[in-house]
Amino acid sequence: MQYRSIIRILGLLVAVFSVSMLPPALVSLWYQDGAGVPFLLSFLICIAAGLLIWYPNRSYQRDLKVRDGFLIVVMFWLVLGAVGTLPLYLSSETGMNLADATFEAFSGLTTTGATVLTGIETLPKAILFYRQQLQWLGGMGIIVLAVAILPMLGVGGMQLYKAETPGPVKDNKVTPRIADTAKHLWLIYVVLTLACALAYRLAGMNWFDAVGHSFSTVAIGGFSTYDASIGHFDSSAINMICVVFLLLSAINYPLHFAAMRGKNILTYWRDPELRAFLFIQGSLVLLIFIGLLRSQVYDTTWEAFDHGLFQAVSISTTAGFATGGFAYWPLYLPILLIFSSFIGGCAGSTGGGMKVVRVLLLFLQGKRELNRLVHPRAIYSIKLGRRTVPDRVVEAVWGFFAAYALVFVIIMLLLIMTGLDNMTAFSATAACLNNLGPGLGDVASHFGDIPDTSKYLLVIAMVFGRLEIFTLLVLFTPAFWKN
Amino acid sequence: MQYRSIIRILGLLVAVFSVSMLPPALVSLWYQDGAGVPFLLSFLICIAAGLLIWYPNRSYQRDLKVRDGFLIVVMFWLVLGAVGTLPLYLSSETGMNLADATFEAFSGLTTTGATVLTGIETLPKAILFYRQQLQWLGGMGIIVLAVAILPMLGVGGMQLYKAETPGPVKDNKVTPRIADTAKHLWLIYVVLTLACALAYRLAGMNWFDAVGHSFSTVAIGGFSTYDASIGHFDSSAINMICVVFLLLSAINYPLHFAAMRGKNILTYWRDPELRAFLFIQGSLVLLIFIGLLRSQVYDTTWEAFDHGLFQAVSISTTAGFATGGFAYWPLYLPILLIFSSFIGGCAGSTGGGMKVVRVLLLFLQGKRELNRLVHPRAIYSIKLGRRTVPDRVVEAVWGFFAAYALVFVIIMLLLIMTGLDNMTAFSATAACLNNLGPGLGDVASHFGDIPDTSKYLLVIAMVFGRLEIFTLLVLFTPAFWKN
Ligand SMILES: [K+]
Ligand SMILES: [K+]
Numbered sequence: 001m002q003y004r005s006i007i008r009i010l011g012l013l014v015a016v017f018s019v020s021m022l023p024p025a026l027v028s029l030w031y032q033d034g035a036g037v038p039f040l041l042s043f044l045i046c047i048a049a050g051l052l053i054w055y056p057n058r059s060y061q062r063d064l065k066v067r068d069g070f071l072i073v074v075m076f077w078l079v080l081g082a083v084g085t086l087p088l089y090l091s092s093e094t095g096m097n098l099a100d101a102t103f104e105a106f107s108g109l110t111t112t113g114a115t116v117l118t119g120i121e122t123l124p125k126a127i128l129f130y131r132q133q134l135q136w137l138g139g140m141g142i143i144v145l146a147v148a149i150l151p152m153l154g155v156g157g158m159q160l161y162k163a164e165t166p167g168p169v170k171d172n173k174v175t176p177r178i179a180d181t182a183k184h185l186w187l188i189y190v191v192l193t194l195a196c197a198l199a200y201r202l203a204g205m206n207w208f209d210a211v212g213h214s215f216s217t218v219a220i221g222g223f224s225t226y227d228a229s230i231g232h233f234d235s236s237a238i239n240m241i242c243v244v245f246l247l248l249s250a251i252n253y254p255l256h257f258a259a260m261r262g263k264n265i266l267t268y269w270r271d272p273e274l275r276a277f278l279f280i281q282g283s284l285v286l287l288i289f290i291g292l293l294r295s296q297v298y299d300t301t302w303e304a305f306d307h308g309l310f311q312a313v314s315i316s317t318t319a320g321f322a323t324g325g326f327a328y329w330p331l332y333l334p335i336l337l338i339f340s341s342f343i344g345g346c347a348g349s350t351g352g353g354m355k356v357v358r359v360l361l362l363f364l365q366g367k368r369e370l371n372r373l374v375h376p377r378a379i380y381s382i383k384l385g386r387r388t389v390p391d392r393v394v395e396a397v398w399g400f401f402a403a404y405a406l407v408f409v410i411i412m413l414l415l416i417m418t419g420l421d422n423m424t425a426f427s428a429t430a431a432c433l434n435n436l437g438p439g440l441g442d443v444a445s446h447f448g449d450i451p452d453t454s455k456y457l458l459v460i461a462m463v464f465g466r467l468e469i470f471t472l473l474v475l476f477t478p479a480f481w482k483n
Numbered sequence: 484m485q486y487r488s489i490i491r492i493l494g495l496l497v498a499v500f501s502v503s504m505l506p507p508a509l510v511s512l513w514y515q516d517g518a519g520v521p522f523l524l525s526f527l528i529c530i531a532a533g534l535l536i537w538y539p540n541r542s543y544q545r546d547l548k549v550r551d552g553f554l555i556v557v558m559f560w561l562v563l564g565a566v567g568t569l570p571l572y573l574s575s576e577t578g579m580n581l582a583d584a585t586f587e588a589f590s591g592l593t594t595t596g597a598t599v600l601t602g603i604e605t606l607p608k609a610i611l612f613y614r615q616q617l618q619w620l621g622g623m624g625i626i627v628l629a630v631a632i633l634p635m636l637g638v639g640g641m642q643l644y645k646a647e648t649p650g651p652v653k654d655n656k657v658t659p660r661i662a663d664t665a666k667h668l669w670l671i672y673v674v675l676t677l678a679c680a681l682a683y684r685l686a687g688m689n690w691f692d693a694v695g696h697s698f699s700t701v702a703i704g705g706f707s708t709y710d711a712s713i714g715h716f717d718s719s720a721i722n723m724i725c726v727v728f729l730l731l732s733a734i735n736y737p738l739h740f741a742a743m744r745g746k747n748i749l750t751y752w753r754d755p756e757l758r759a760f761l762f763i764q765g766s767l768v769l770l771i772f773i774g775l776l777r778s779q780v781y782d783t784t785w786e787a788f789d790h791g792l793f794q795a796v797s798i799s800t801t802a803g804f805a806t807g808g809f810a811y812w813p814l815y816l817p818i819l820l821i822f823s824s825f826i827g828g829c830a831g832s833t834g835g836g837m838k839v840v841r842v843l844l845l846f847l848q849g850k851r852e853l854n855r856l857v858h859p860r861a862i863y864s865i866k867l868g869r870r871t872v873p874d875r876v877v878e879a880v881w882g883f884f885a886a887y888a889l890v891f892v893i894i895m896l897l898l899i900m901t902g903l904d905n906m907t908a909f910s911a912t913a914a915c916l917n918n919l920g921p922g923l924g925d926v927a928s929h930f931g932d933i934p935d936t937s938k939y940l941l942v943i944a945m946v947f948g949r950l951e952i953f954t955l956l957v958l959f960t961p962a963f964w965k966n
Contacts, residue, residue, distance in 0.1 A: 067857065154859055156852075332899040339892060362885045369639075369882030373953060374550065374962045376637055391874065398881045399852030402845045409822060416815040423905055470856060479857045 002068050008057035009072060010079055015050025017083055018043050020137060024087070028126035035124030038090035046083055067480065069153050073145065073471050077463055080141075081106045084134055093124050099452035106459045108134030110466040111142060111350060113222025113320045113437035116448040116455070121226050125208065128225045132212035136193070139219030139350040140186060142466065143253050147348045148181040155470045156400035157358065157393045160384075161254070161348060185253045188260070192218045196245040203237040217242055218249045220350040222320030222437040227445075230310070231323035236302075239310040242321060247281065250317040250345035272385045273346050273357040280356065284312045284340055288333055295330045316340040318352035320437025327444060334440055338427055341436040352435030352465055354404060358397050360384070365394060403469040408433055411461050418454045428454070432461035485551050491540035492555060493562055498533030500566055501526050503620060507570070511609035518607030521573035529566055550963065552636050556628065556954050560946055563624075564589045567617055576607050582935035589942045591617030593949040594625060594833060596705025596803045596920035599931040599938070604709050608691065611708045615695035619676070622702030622833040623669060625949065626736050630831045631664040638953045639883035640841065640876045643867075644737070644831060668736045671743070675701045679728040686720040700725055701732045703833045705803030705920040710928075713793070714806035719785075722793040725804060730764065733800040733828035755868045756829050756840040763839065767795045767823055771816055778813045799823040801835035803920025810927060817923055821910055824919040835918030835948060837887060844872065844880050886952040891916055894944050901937045911937070915944035 021043035028036030064072070084105035088096055096104065100116045107114045108131050120128070150158045197214035201207060209225055216223040226232035230242055248256075251274060259267035268274055285308060292304040307323050314321040315337035326334065344353015361382065368380045382389045408429055415425040420442065427439035428447070442449060447458070464472055474480050504526035511519030547555070567588035571579055579587065583599045590597045591614055603611070633641040680697035684690060692708055699706040709715035713725055731739075734757060742750040751757055768791060775787040790806050797804040798820035809817065827836015844865065851863045865872045891912055898908035903925065910922035911930070925932060930941070947955055957963050 066859065070856070154856060331905065332896055335899060335905065336896060339896075365878065366882050366885040366889070369879055369886075369953065370957050370960050371962055372879070373553070373637060373957045374960065376549065391878075395848065395874075395877075396852055396855070399849050401884070402849040403852075406849070413815055413819055413822075416818060422814065422818065422909075426905075470852065474853050474856045477853050477857065479854055 001071065002060070002062050002064055004057045004060040005062050005064060006068060006072055006075065008054055008060045010075055011050050011053030011055075011057065013050070013076065014079060014083055015047050015054060017080055017137075018046030018050060020133065021046065021087060023133060024126040024130040027129040028124065031125040033124035033126055035091060035093050035126040038087045038092075039126060039130070041090055042083075042087040045086065066153055069149065070471055070474055070480070073149055073153070074467065074475060076141070077109070077467065081109055081459075081463070084109050087130065088127070091127060093127060097452070099455045100448070103447065103455040103459055104131070105134065106462050107432075107437075108221070108223060109138040109141075110435055110462040111135050111138045111216075111219045111221040111352070112432055112435045112462045112465075113216065114431055114439075114443070114447050114458070114462075115223065115437075116446060118227060118446055118448060120224070121232075129208075129212060131223050132215040132221075132225070135219040135221030135223050136215035139221065139249075140189060142219075142350050143185050143189060143348070144182045145466075146468075147185060147253055150468055150471065153471065154396065156468050157361070157395075157397035158347060158468070159396070160357070160389065160393045161252075184257055188253060188256050189218060192245065192248060196241070199241045199245070200238060203241055204235060205233065205238065213242075214245075217245045217319070217321075218350065220246060220249050220317055220319045220345060220352070222314075222318075224321065228324070229322040230314075234324075236306050239306055239323060242319075243310055243313045246313050246317045246319050250277065250349045250351040252346040252348040254348055255346075270385065273360060276360045277346050277356045280340070280343060281313060281316060284316050284337070285309050287336065288312045291330065291333045297325060297328055297330075312337065312340075315436065316343065318344045318434055318436040320431070322438060338430050338436075338440065341430060341434045344434055354401070354434075357384070358400060361389065361394055361397050362401065365398075400469060403473055404433075407461075407464050407469055407473075411457055411464075414457055415454055418451050418457065420450060420454055424450070428458060429461055432458040433465040435462060435465045484554065485543070485545050485547055487540045487543040488545050488547060489551060489555055489558065491537055491543050493558055494533050494535070494537030494540065496533070496559065497562060497566055498530050498537060500563055500620075501529030501533060503616065504529065504570060506616060507609040507613040510612040511607065514608040516607035516609055518574060518576050518609040521570045521575075522609060522613070524573055525566075525570040528569065549636055552632065553954055553957055553963070556632055556636070557946075557950065557958060559624070560592070560950065564592055564942075564946070567592050570613065571610070574610060576610060580935070582938045583931070586930065586938040586942055587614070588617065589945050590915075590920075591704070591706060592621040592624075593918055593945040594618050594621045594699075594702045594704040594835070595915055595918045595945045595948075596699065597914055597922075597926070597930050597941070597945075598706065598920075599929060601710060601929055601931060603707070604715075612691075612695060614706050615698040615704075615708070618702040618704030618706050619698035622704065622732075623672060625702075625833050626668050626672060626831070627665045628949075629951075630668060630736055633951055633954065636954065637879065639951050640844070640878075640880035641830060641951070642879070643840070643872065643876045667740055671736060671739050672701060675728065675731060679724070682724045682728070683721060686724055687718060688716065688721065696725075697728075700728045700802070700804075701833065703729060703732050703800055703802045703828060703835070705797075705801075707804065711807070712805040713797075717807075719789050722789055722806060725802075726793055726796045729796050729800045729802050733760065733832045733834040735829040735831040737831055738829075753868065756843060759843045760829050760839045763823070763826060764796060764799060767799050767820070768792050770819065771795045774813065774816045780808060780811055780813075795820065795823075798919065799826065801827045801917055801919040803914070805921060821913050821919075821923065824913060824917045827917055837884070837917075840867070841880050841883060843867070844877055845884065848877060848881075883952060886956055887916075890944075890947050890952055890956075894940055894947075897940055898937055901934050901940065903933060903937055907933070911941060912944055915941040916948040918945060918948045 021039045025036045025039040085101045088094060088104055089098060089101035103116050151161045193214050196217050197210045200210035200213055212225050255271050288308040289305055292298060292308045298304040307325060310323050311326055318341050341353050343359045344355055345351015347355040347357045364382045368382060371380055382394055412425050412429040415428060424441035424443055427441055428443045431437055431439040504522045508519045508522040568584045571577060571587055572581060572584035586599050634644045676697050679700050680693045683693035683696055695708050713721060738754050771791040772788055775781060775791045781787040790808055793806050794809055801824050824836050826842045827838055828834015830838040830840045847865045851865060854863055865877055895908050895912040898911060907924035907926055910924055911926045914920055914922040
């Protein structure tokens with residue numbers, strides 16, 4: 001392991017990330033909300049600490065191997081989470097203890113979007129902006145993680161996307177490839193964000209809310225500047241804009257890139273994962289819509305459609321935004337949506353969950369087994385579009401499901417031991433492991449009232465989810481640390 | 484498809500099964516409980532119907548193919564379930580409607596052991612005996628199903644056991660092999676039952692209870708002749724006997740056969756599934772014991788051990804017997820046990836759940852993936868003991884998990900739609916799909932108070948579980964019905 005190279009990178013990372021404390025400080029200056037000091041302080045602490053860590057190791061620029069990659073990725077999220085916690089903990093306005101601040105920062109950075117806060121609209125603008133920005137930066141990290149790094153590390157079958165990544169492919173040379181991929185895809189990310197902010201502004205949000213919500217929309221994060229979330233605006237136009245940009249953000253980013261480079265919209269339709277994604281979204285919207293009509297929660301058909309569409313897309317893409325009335329729906333509808341969040345977005349997007357392509361492979365495997373029962377001697381291969389999926393990838397996906405289920409059950413049982421009831425423990429685990437955000441039961445509106453131990457457990461769940469389980473789990477194997 | 488051959492077999496089956504109505508009739512005569520008529524009537528109806536169905540098709544004795552096998556197995560359970568419903572429905576003593584009688588009969592026959600009845604001890608002896616006998620006969624069916632038929636049909640990776648089945652192996656010739664296997668294993672089953680009944684008698688049960696509970700113990704069924712289940716006897720000796728015979732019954736029957744034929748007790752230890760089973764049981768007992776000591780539910784350490792051991796083995800082997808106090812345990816302990824019932828007994832036993840060997844393969848696959856992440860170029864195979872498991876089998880096991888999860892979620896959502904709360908719907912689905920028996924919430928003590936639609940849904944879950952999902956699911960594929 002190239003420990004000193006890794007430490008050098010982390011030092012540099014903290015120094016660079018310290019810059020992200022400045023925009024909230026500027027926001028504070030602009031709005032004169034008096035909440036700027038913790039951000040300036042955090043900036044100074046982080047840039048000093050980062051440079052101090054970096055300086056003695058600055059000459060360690062060795063080529064990194066796959067194994068170093070796992071350690072860097074895990075440390076990347078843990079260190080940034082810790083740094084992100086700092087200003088929230090230092091700020092006196094939020095009344096957060098360390099568990100609260102840690103929960104909120106990791107929830108932001110992993111784009112989970114679960115919050116411990118209430119009365120959000122009364123908080124200083126600087127803190128509101130900071131939370132939204134955390135999600136946006138987290139989203140940037142996730143795209144690179146999901147598109148360039150996890151496929152290279154071979155986590156959970158994502159080697160499937162190895163050859164598809166834009167940019168030159170060089171095995172074992174991590175840096176140039178990541179940088180190249182990042183440039184292409186971040187451009188798309190920034191363009192989507194700008195378009196989303198503009199659309200929100202035109203639909204009636206003020207600039208502050210428009211920018212803030214565009215951050216948490218394209219990151220599929222779900223943080224809002226209001227307790228009532230998107231429901232605060234009570235606007236069908238804003239709901240629709242949110243739905244459109246959530247769907248766009250939940251699409252595989254290299255697919256966006258391919259479609260743009262080829263200037264061909266049909267590129268989208270040729271992707272089997274996207275077709276499965278649209279089929280799932282369409283079915284969910286239809287089921288929820290029918291369920292709402294039958295139970296007559298809303299007065300008009302339009303309202304049922306508006307809220308049904310919004311909530312179906314928001315939960316199933318793992319954004320976690322809310323409009324009103326969700327709590328009054330017949331219980332099986334929220335439960336259905338919580339289950340759909342296990343599927344989540346497409347691989348290589350900012351969405352959470354297990355990813356559409358993995359669930360598609362699961363389904364194709366089940367279908368293959370049924371066919372094999374009827375014709376035991378026939379040879380069936382699993383195909384995505386016209387491409388045969390190597391058995392190696394299918395096996396990795398299965399390993400992923402096994403690990404996901406195991407981590408889910410363990411975290412849920414530990415949560416029940418901390419005193420949460422079943423419904424709360426189940427939905428909180430799903431909400432955090434799937435990087436969804438809101439749960440049901442005691443965590444339906446916020447996570448502020450659960451014990452601190454539960455909060456830390458859920459932080460672990462968020463990191464497990466974001467790192468697709470294996471990246472973190474592999475660090476716990478003896479083989480990883482053996483030379 | 485050899486439809487007329489299949490109909491011939493089913494006719495014969497009904498005629499033979501009609502004989503099972505006579506022992507309860509004799510019990511009624513002996514105890515003079517006045518409940519014998521429905522059983523005599525059922526006997527006459529069934530033997531007449533069976534012979535009527537059989538007679539016109541008696542000359543159709545063609546060799547059956549694998550595909551016919553699926554249809555026969557499914558029809559076998561559906562037809563016997565329907566026949567088993569008859570006397571319960573005809574009897575005026577139980578006050579059961581059709582849904583109740585169907586639920587009770589299928590619950591007995593699939594050895595689920597969930598009941599809609601309360602005040603069981605006040606029922607006529609004939610009905611009590613009949614319920615216990617249903618479980619015992621169901622257990623006989625399950626052994627043959629799991630050991631001889633499912634491996635031959637290749638369901639859910641059970642072809643792993645194809646070569647191990649005692650008796651001559653002839654592909655595509657179903658009948659002689661099944662008969663031979665059945666004879667060997669039923670002998671073990673009968674011997675276990677006799678030993679269990681004798682032990683119960685010596686520990687203080689009367690003969691009626693001893694025989695009745697031996698039936699539901701070796702079948703891992705869980706029906707009792709008392710509302711309080713085994714807890715009625717309030718005897719540590721009886722609890723221990725139950726634990727020993729449940730553990731014996733949850734072991735792969737061909738393994739019993741091999742150990743007896745070789746007269747070598749070490750044969751057991753050489754089996755990787757059995758070692759995993761003992762490890763799981765040991766861990767559960769320890770966890771539950773510690774949990775009970777910490778929460779001080781019981782007054783003495785011995786009581787905590789006694790009830791902890793009993794309940795851990797009873798739920799995790801999917802028997803579902805109860806002693807007192809389970810309802811007062813801290814909630815995470817029952818939840819942990821409900822989760823353990825997904826693992827269940829060993830393959831080729833009367834236990835339910837997904838079976839130890841499949842979960843072991845899941846775990847080995849997860850471990851392999853972690854190793855592969857660290858050493859991407861190394862070749863890892865999955866081994867059970869010294870034997871390499873073919874990829875084909877591992878894939879089938881994965882297909883099994885996919886189907887299990889899918890069926891679970893669908894049935895649970897449908898149950899919530901029929902008005903059950905989450906906890907009840909979750910635990911009822913687990914209890915019936917895993918052929919466990921008791922649930923939590925509204926179905927903690929019995930299933931009598933839920934809507935009829937929910938009961939029928941749970942009957943479907945029981946059959947899905949007992950037929951290891953695929954055997955039933957394959958009938959819903961177009962490929963199955965194509966020539
Ligand atoms: K989210
Ligand atoms: K049972």
